[in-house]
Amino acid sequence: MTTLKYDIPLLDRDTRFSLWQVKMRAVLAQLDLDDALLGRDKMHASWSDEEKDRKDRKALSHIHLHLSNNILQEVMKESTAAALWLKLEQICMTKDLTSKMHLKQKLFSLKMQEGGSLLDHLSTFKEIITDLEAMEVKYDEEDLSLILLCSLPSSYSNFRDTILYSRDTLTLHEVYEALHAKEKMKDVVSTEGSSSKGESLAVRGRPADKNDSKGKNKRNS
Structure with a gap:
């Protein structure tokens, strides 16, 4: 066995x-x-x-x-x-008021730093929510969605506006999905940008290689 x-x-x-x-x-x-x-x-x-x-x-x-x-x-x-x-x-899993207040403070003061990791930020946010739920503290889905959006840095302002003005109601799952989609798109753009930069450098190097080849031919003659 x-x-x-x-x-x-x-x-x-x-x-x-x-x-x-x-x-x-x-x-x-x-x-x-x-x-x-x-x-x-x-x-x-x-x-x-x-x-x-x-x-x-x-x-x-x-x-x-x-x-x-x-x-x-x-x-x-x-x-x-x-x-x-x-x-x-x-x-x-103490449910005293002090512990609840501490977690609520963490939730409302949570801010993602400009240039910080979105995935780490989401992980911390979910951790706080899970701990609050374990203490039987629950928030409305829409309230949590707005708290998460407010915790994002100014570089996410366009993303935040698009989310808020494109619908009448909002769930936390929808915000999670939209953020993950934005993160994937950023990785794709970054990869394509690196590839284009490499190709540009390669193209720029070709004339130099060609001239160098001509110089070698002259010296050999």
């Missing part, structure tokens, strides 16, 4: 818990242990008590193996996978 190995970082206080949680749940699902996260009472009724206990112990141990020492020492008393999962959420 082939043993599957999943590369999931150890959970610590610097780890993005919402993403770690998704990966950890996926691993448990691959091992047919994700039902343990629901608690023994919600596992399949057809399973025996012994089978439920076995699955719960295995799920518990798999989660333990993906925790850093500083997190593990805070949850060692939890005896079931469901209780451990809930405890981790309480530790790593």
Whole structure:
């Protein structure tokens, strides 16, 4: 039997818990242990008590193996996978007002620097939105679209105007698609420009090569 190995970082206080949680749940699902996260009472009724206990112990141990020492020492008393999962959420996904305010400040103050990487900017934006959703903070799709457009530098002003004046409603997905399309077009233009420049240099070099050839013929004669 082939043993599957999943590369999931150890959970610590610097780890993005919402993403770690998704990966950890996926691993448990691959091992047919994700039902343990629901608690023994919600596992399949057809399973025996012994089978439920076995699955719960295995799920518990798999989660333990993906925790850093500083997190593990805070949850060692939890005896079931469901209780451990809930405890981790309480530790790593605090929903207090201070955390919410911090993330909201990050969202509204996020600005892409002129000449910066669009993909990195989008990645940071999506990360903030995901963390806010994990704290049950949700924004209207159109509001998020406008916040993202406002975070772009002045070089995107024409792009922003085109997006805003070409439709009555706007979704975040539409803005993402338009930005990715603009980025691809910029790469194409840049590649074509480099190619044209190379061809120009080559053409410019030909007369010099021709004159040099004539000079060699005169010296040989």
